[in-house]
Amino acid sequence: xxxxxxxxxxxxxxxxxxxxxxxxxxxxxxxxxxxxxxxxxxxxxxxxxxxxxxxxxxxxxxxxxxxxxxxxxxxxxxxxxxxxxxxxxxxxxxxxxxxxxxxxxxxxxxxxxxxxxxxxxxxxxxxxxxxxxxxxxxxxxxxxxxxxxxxxxxxxxxxxxxxxxxxxxxxxxxxxxxxxxxxxxxxxxxxxxxx
Amino acid sequence: xxxxxxxxxxxxxxxxxxxxxxxxxxxxxxxxxxxxxxxxxxxxxxxxxxxxxxxxxxxxxxxxxxxxxxxxxxxxxxxxxxxxxxxxxxxxxxxxxxxxxxxxxxxxxxxxxxxxxxxxxxxxxxx
Numbered sequence: 227x228x229x230x231x232x233x234x235x236x237x238x239x240x241x242x243x244x245x246x247x248x249x250x251x252x253x254x255x256x257x258x259x260x261x262x263x264x265x266x267x268x269x270x271x272x273x274x275x276x277x278x279x280x281x282x283x284x285x286x287x288x289x290x291x292x293x294x295x296x297x298x299x300x301x302x303x304x305x306x307x308x309x310x311x312x313x314x315x316x317x318x319x320x321x322x323x324x325x326x327x328x329x330x331x332x333x334x335x336x337x338x339x340x341x342x343x344x345x346x347x348x349x350x351x352x353x354x355x356x357x358x359x360x361x362x363x364x365x366x367x368x369x370x371x372x373x374x375x376x377x378x379x380x381x382x383x384x385x386x387x388x389x390x391x392x393x394x395x396x397x398x399x400x401x402x403x404x405x406x407x408x409x410x411x412x413x414x415x416x417x418x419x420x421x
Numbered sequence: 422x423x424x425x426x427x428x429x430x431x432x433x434x435x436x437x438x439x440x441x442x443x444x445x446x447x448x449x450x451x452x453x454x455x456x457x458x459x460x461x462x463x464x465x466x467x468x469x470x471x472x473x474x475x476x477x478x479x480x481x482x483x484x485x486x487x488x489x490x491x492x493x494x495x496x497x498x499x500x501x502x503x504x505x506x507x508x509x510x511x512x513x514x515x516x517x518x519x520x521x522x523x524x525x526x527x528x529x530x531x532x533x534x535x536x537x538x539x540x541x542x543x544x545x546x547x548x
Contacts, residue, residue: 303488303489307490321492321493323490323491323492324491325489325490332491335490386449387445390438391438391442
């Protein structure tokens, strides 16, 4: 995966992907804190906020993914219908179909030999196409939808990686802080014992 | 999967982080696959039921759903179509099961590596 290979080359640089900021990988907690000049609580707050932002973007992308995943079978169904109509064209007999007039109410239609179909393009627009044109348009839409879905899935994977990195960083900063406090406590109590 | 707090002694290297990321990604894919396999199995069952019904019926013309309408299709053609659909669905199901096995294997491997380094400091189980 392209994103993974670039990240293995330079773990310190923060990659960005289509507007999603990359999470900076922390080699050493102490260096990270001194570099950013933040104390532990501010660092934790910053990381938590980043995490929330990531979650928001994740919800948006998931919604888009659901939409696309619903759209693709619809386009495939349309292609099926157009293919059936084209097949019937050769035989000269009409296609008889039962269709839904309203919820629960069906009526019978007799579809005569036809060279054209009408495609709903959205925004209250419907255009008439020849069967071949309709098939190629639908195929193109299907390919675009599938390609968009792939890009979206890659975005989601990148995003989830950033979330994981941020979660691990939060845990490490917190633990480093606990560790530091423990050290200070032990040295303070040793100093108290000595004096 | 949770990342438990890292021990104060164990440092997390970039390679560890990448392994953790990969595990997370595989885990997600595993759940997606489980859902897809469930749907594929349901479709398979439906097609089975449909072809059984077809054998029992004595009508010559069957209303077969194409798109949003039910077209009147002769029984033999419906049989052929359903057989084709069953082929496609079972191949798809097989492919999904294979992918699931591979994902599980990779996850087990990563678990060994990560538990090896972090022992109790990391939790890779389902809650």
